[in-house]
Amino acid sequence: MKITAITTMVLGTQWRNLVIVKVETDEGIVGVGECRPINKVDSLVGYLHDVGDRFVVGLDPFDIELLVRRLTIEDYGKPGEIAMSGLAVLEMACWDIMGKALNQPVYRLLGGAVRQQIKAYANGWYTVERTPEEFHAAAQRAVAKGYHALKFDPFGACFYELARKEKLKAVALMEAVRDAVGQDVELLIEMHGRFNPVTAVEMTRALAPYSPAWIEEPVPPANLPALKKVADAVAPLGIPVATGERLHTLHEYRELFELHAADIIQADISHFGGILHTKKLAVWADTYYMLIAPHNVGGPIATAAALHLAACTPNFKIQEHFNDFDEPYVNASAPGNPPVVDGYFDLPKGPGLGITLDEEIVYTHPEQRIHFNLFKEDWHKRKARL
Ligand SMILES: [Mg+2]
Numbered sequence: 001m002k003i004t005a006i007t008t009m010v011l012g013t014q015w016r017n018l019v020i021v022k023v024e025t026d027e028g029i030v031g032v033g034e035c036r037p038i039n040k041v042d043s044l045v046g047y048l049h050d051v052g053d054r055f056v057v058g059l060d061p062f063d064i065e066l067l068v069r070r071l072t073i074e075d076y077g078k079p080g081e082i083a084m085s086g087l088a089v090l091e092m093a094c095w096d097i098m099g100k101a102l103n104q105p106v107y108r109l110l111g112g113a114v115r116q117q118i119k120a121y122a123n124g125w126y127t128v129e130r131t132p133e134e135f136h137a138a139a140q141r142a143v144a145k146g147y148h149a150l151k152f153d154p155f156g157a158c159f160y161e162l163a164r165k166e167k168l169k170a171v172a173l174m175e176a177v178r179d180a181v182g183q184d185v186e187l188l189i190e191m192h193g194r195f196n197p198v199t200a201v202e203m204t205r206a207l208a209p210y211s212p213a214w215i216e217e218p219v220p221p222a223n224l225p226a227l228k229k230v231a232d233a234v235a236p237l238g239i240p241v242a243t244g245e246r247l248h249t250l251h252e253y254r255e256l257f258e259l260h261a262a263d264i265i266q267a268d269i270s271h272f273g274g275i276l277h278t279k280k281l282a283v284w285a286d287t288y289y290m291l292i293a294p295h296n297v298g299g300p301i302a303t304a305a306a307l308h309l310a311a312c313t314p315n316f317k318i319q320e321h322f323n324d325f326d327e328p329y330v331n332a333s334a335p336g337n338p339p340v341v342d343g344y345f346d347l348p349k350g351p352g353l354g355i356t357l358d359e360e361i362v363y364t365h366p367e368q369r370i371h372f373n374l375f376k377e378d379w380h381k382r383k384a385r386l
Pocket of ligand 1: 192
């Protein structure tokens with residue numbers, strides 16, 4: 001089988017653009033991949049155009065390792081966010097094609113299911129005013145959809161430090177959400193790499209009475225010894241550290257593992273070279289007794305890829321999911337995923353990724369001019385259209 005054509009398209013929403021690829025083959029089997037680049041949409045589309053004819057058309061879609069080699073080693077440079085995202089969407093589409101060719105769901109080609117249900121957590125549920133009352137009500141609406149775990153960032157738009165008034169506000173928001181959901185629901189605290197180490201530790205201690213299930217990206221992603229400093233300080237509180245959505249290659253994880261600088265890694269399949277690359281990372285993490293909770297801010301195709309990886313990965317923890325809190329046409333753009341029911345996805349269906357792209361919906365919701373800025377007031381309302 002040979003790849004004969006690659007088509008890119010963009011599904012626009014109010015706060016994210018989803019880059020979708022359709023990969024066609026000489027046997028008539030078509031696969032799809034998807035990624036949400038943070039703002040850099042045209043860069044990713046341009047990269048896919050750049051490598052498509054040179055490296056991908058003519059390739060057998062079963063030759064995943066050759067695809068990886070071509071887009072990393074043979075293209076020289078140093079693969080980062082754009083290259084590893086472009087590789088990921090193409091790799092995802094190849095798995096979709098392989099599964100369809102073999103009439104199997106992707107997870108059965110990667111070791112088979114180790115679980116029958118996949119635990120989910122909700123994100124994007126708090127697009128309301130930043131008050132305890134509105135967060136309280138929004139959290140109740142999220143758990144009413146069946147979620148047993150919610151993630152949120154209560155820290156506003158700060159960077160490195162936080163004014164005392166803002167510290168108290170963050171604690172008040174956490175208190176309100178805990179009060180809304182009761183003791184059984186897991187609350188995952190997103191820090192978005194906002195803090196210097198001492199502030200991250202201070203805020204973790206301040207939120208500890210409300211039992212956060214993890215703190216995420218307490219410091220920016222570049223300095224792993226700084227992350228280690230935070231992890232050591234919060235370990236006595238029994239609060240795990242999660243990170244990794246902004247690391248894009250296996251090599252970038254080496255120092256994190258060697259330092260034992262986190263408890264949970266959060267590679268994003270769609271920014272990390274795809275499903276097999278992330279599976280390799282999960283195996284490596286397991287040797288450090290670390291769990292993997294893949295970051296996922298994608299639409300239904302990236303979510304499908306995440307579900308297949310979750311199904312077959314022993315040290316998988318929990319799957320991020322936004323799409324129950326966005327415009328319904330996002331899920332409708334590629335139907336086929338199991339819904340979240342009582343906090344869990346069922347195993348994804350096949351063959352392949354088990355979803356079917358609806359190009360009509362994509363073309364009727366074109367790319368939007370968006371600047372999603374996590375360091376601007378009210379970013380959490382996710383109204384990022386320019
Ligand atoms: Mg995050």
